[in-house]
Amino acid sequence: MNTNMMNMILVYDERGSDVAVRALSKIYEYxxxxxxxxxxxxxxxxxxxxxxxKLKDLVRNVVAxxxxxKYYGSSPKELGELATMIRDKPHLxxxxxxxxxxxxxxxxxxxxxxxx
Amino acid sequence: MTYEVILTTDRTMMSNHHGREFLGFIATGxxxxxNEKIWMWIAAPKVKVDEEGKPVEAPYGMRKVxxxxxxxxxxxxxxxxDYLHKYLDAMKVLMLGHHDFFALGPPSNEWWIITGKxxxxxVSFRRLMESPVVRKAxxxxxxxxxxxxxxWQWLYELEYxxxxxxxxxxxxxxxxxxxxxxxxxxxxxxxxDYIFVGPGDSPSVEEIPVIKGASVNGLVEIMRGCPRxxxxxxxxxxxxxxxxxxxxxxxxxxxxxxxxxGTILHSEDVLLYHxxxxxxxxxxxxxxxxxxxxxTPGALAWSHxxxxxxxxxxxxYKLVSKLMNDIVFADGRQSFLGxxxxxxxxxxxxxxxxxxxxxxPYPPEKWPExxxxxxxxxxENNIIPxxxxxxxxPEETPEDVVKTGELLDRLKPYRSIIVPMFFVPMGALKNRxxxxxxxxxxxxxxxxxxTLYHTLYWAEEIMNKFYLKESYLLxxxxxxxxxxxxxxxxxxxxxxxxxxxxxx
Numbered sequence: 001m002n003t004n005m006m007n008m009i010l011v012y013d014e015r016g017s018d019v020a021v022r023a024l025s026k027i028y029e030y031x032x033x034x035x036x037x038x039x040x041x042x043x044x045x046x047x048x049x050x051x052x053x054k055l056k057d058l059v060r061n062v063v064a065x066x067x068x069x070k071y072y073g074s075s076p077k078e079l080g081e082l083a084t085m086i087r088d089k090p091h092l093x094x095x096x097x098x099x100x101x102x103x104x105x106x107x108x109x110x111x112x113x114x115x116x
Numbered sequence: 117m118t119y120e121v122i123l124t125t126d127r128t129m130m131s132n133h134h135g136r137e138f139l140g141f142i143a144t145g146x147x148x149x150x151n152e153k154i155w156m157w158i159a160a161p162k163v164k165v166d167e168e169g170k171p172v173e174a175p176y177g178m179r180k181v182x183x184x185x186x187x188x189x190x191x192x193x194x195x196x197x198d199y200l201h202k203y204l205d206a207m208k209v210l211m212l213g214h215h216d217f218f219a220l221g222p223p224s225n226e227w228w229i230i231t232g233k234x235x236x237x238x239v240s241f242r243r244l245m246e247s248p249v250v251r252k253a254x255x256x257x258x259x260x261x262x263x264x265x266x267x268w269q270w271l272y273e274l275e276y277x278x279x280x281x282x283x284x285x286x287x288x289x290x291x292x293x294x295x296x297x298x299x300x301x302x303x304x305x306x307x308x309d310y311i312f313v314g315p316g317d318s319p320s321v322e323e324i325p326v327i328k329g330a331s332v333n334g335l336v337e338i339m340r341g342c343p344r345x346x347x348x349x350x351x352x353x354x355x356x357x358x359x360x361x362x363x364x365x366x367x368x369x370x371x372x373x374x375x376x377x378g379t380i381l382h383s384e385d386v387l388l389y390h391x392x393x394x395x396x397x398x399x400x401x402x403x404x405x406x407x408x409x410x411x412t413p414g415a416l417a418w419s420h421x422x423x424x425x426x427x428x429x430x431x432x433y434k435l436v437s438k439l440m441n442d443i444v445f446a447d448g449r450q451s452f453l454g455x456x457x458x459x460x461x462x463x464x465x466x467x468x469x470x471x472x473x474x475x476x477p478y479p480p481e482k483w484p485e486x487x488x489x490x491x492x493x494x495x496e497n498n499i500i501p502x503x504x505x506x507x508x509x510p511e512e513t514p515e516d517v518v519k520t521g522e523l524l525d526r527l528k529p530y531r532s533i534i535v536p537m538f539f540v541p542m543g544a545l546k547n548r549x550x551x552x553x554x555x556x557x558x559x560x561x562x563x564x565x566x567t568l569y570h571t572l573y574w575a576e577e578i579m580n581k582f583y584l585k586e587s588y589l590l591x592x593x594x595x596x597x598x599x600x601x602x603x604x605x606x607x608x609x610x611x612x613x614x615x616x617x618x619x620x
Contacts, residue, residue: 036316049309056271059312060541063353066288066314070306113253 006035009093009103011043015053021115024058037066044072076101083109118206121192126244128237131160132173144224146233149602169199172608176331178213183325188295200249209301213264220269222537229314245280254281259301290314291323326592330374336367342384346471351384368411377414386418387425394476415450423490430493440497452582457501462523463516484523491530501532507560508539508551517559524566
């Protein structure tokens with residue numbers, strides 16, 4: 001199940017829907033490059049499983065690929081931990097632009113990331 | 117024997133519905149005209165269990181998961197919801213499956229909208245999740261895994277997800293992932309919260325296990341996937357696979373060994389078993405039915421068939437008549453065959469947009485004729501269809517709904533049940549919006565009334581002469597007759613209001 005897998009880290013609070021829209025367009029982009037499975041890992045102040053409310057439309061729009069969605073935590077420190085595990089694998093982080101602490105961590109840890 | 121992985125579901129699913137699959141649909145509505153206990157008894161009576169609390173019959177999808185886990189060496193079993201307490205100490209993983217956990221799917225959501233009352237399937241599932249045994253299981257750290265065709269509904273019920281402590285929701289065919297997930301759950305390793313299994317991870321035929329225990333009413337799968345590509349359907353996204361005859365036979369034998377007399381051949385389109393695209397072929401269908409007839413002591417049924425395939429098979433090869441007269445009814449073991457079919461719309465325009473291949477090999481412009489011809493063929497061959505119509509499909513116009521009404525007028529002479537359903541976003545349309553009460557137009561109400569009159573007209577004959585004619589089903593037949601009388605009375609009472617609404 002780990003073959004053709006793209007790891008996507010989504011970092012959001014209130015603007016999770018915007019992050020999800022960007023993630024969806026990236027899923028289509030990466031699928032064209034051969035990725036058919038997407039491991040979506042969420043860092044959010046929204047608790048588990050309520051954070052999924054922001055990803056509902058993303059899930060409902062994906063019909064052709066396999067999605068694994070999991071919650072990792074809420075703090076910049078946890079993003080740092082995650083970054084060390086994932087930065088050597090195919091990945092992209094999408095971060096809500098107002099979350100500057102997380103953006104700094106992503107930059108410091110060498111994650112590929114975009115802000116929304 | 118003790119089990120650490122327990123699969124279960126609530127009573128509306130864990131039932132054989134008196135041996136009559138269609139009665140299970142009654143559990144998609146709230147109790148109407150009778151109290152809840154009687155409603156539940158009609159729709160979903162308790163199922164026989166063995167001394168361990170294992171149901172003699174259980175939902176087929178759960179049987180597949182159970183078989184996969186047993187084959188992988190887990191101590192897993194399906195347990196009737198009334199017997200979960202026996203396994204509270206040993207249980208480490210609790211798995212729940214459902215067709216409609218929260219009554220958000222069709223037709224439950226429609227009955228909910230129309231009556232304003234929660235359907236009984238939702239109430240029953242909630243009661244199970246809030247029962248002392250499930251609460252205690254959660255308190256002691258049991259991992260809860262949910263899945264099945266209605267898994268997507270959890271995304272819309274996150275508060276229940278949180279409250280009940282569900283650990284993971286899995287949407288899609290699970291054969292390739294479930295062993296790993298359950299192993300992780302048993303090891304206490306972190307799990308994803310949600311998995312959507314895409315078509316690329318659908319199992320091959322070889323990866324689909326043979327069931328170990330009997331399925332509800334002897335249902336056995338003959339195909340997975342569907343080539344028709346209707347946009348409102350999730351099955352069509354999956355690759356098409358034909359289950360080999362010897363595997364189908366083995367599953368029928370499992371059912372018979374457990375005392376189940378009938379067989380329901382399950383497919384989205386039974387007549388497409390080893391078809392040439394969407395054109396049915398006589399040879400594989402004759403072999404399938406001969407094999408099923410030989411090994412099934414009771415009645416055969418089809419789960420679903422497409423109207424286009426029925427028409428094509430009969431027009432080209434007289435195949436429907438042959439299957440019925442020479443095989444299914446030949447030895448007098450049964451006098452009718454039940455099946456679900458989809459009309460969905462009477463509008464060729466909408467058919468072309470939403471389900472361009474549903475009429476194939478005939479063009480969408482011929483869809484109303486295809487429907488009518490197929491209904492005639494079924495009527496002449498004692499095949500009794502439960503048909504669906506979908507209201508509120510994306511891009512539907514009032515003119516489309518009028519065309520559906522006109523088609524219903526043409527179907528009056530044919531013995532059938534026709535159920536209108538409100539559009540629920542699934543399949544390639546799963547990103548579209550639900551059909552809601554405030555979108556109801558007079559044309560929709562007209563179609564709903566036509567389906568009601570049609571169904572009430574035929575229901576009594578179907579019950580008396582075919583579906584519920586056995587003496588042991590007399591109490592069910594009486595209860596349903598009372599229900600029909602109540603519905604007729606209720607409709608007569610509210611009809612002036614409805615007609616005024618249509619005129620506006």
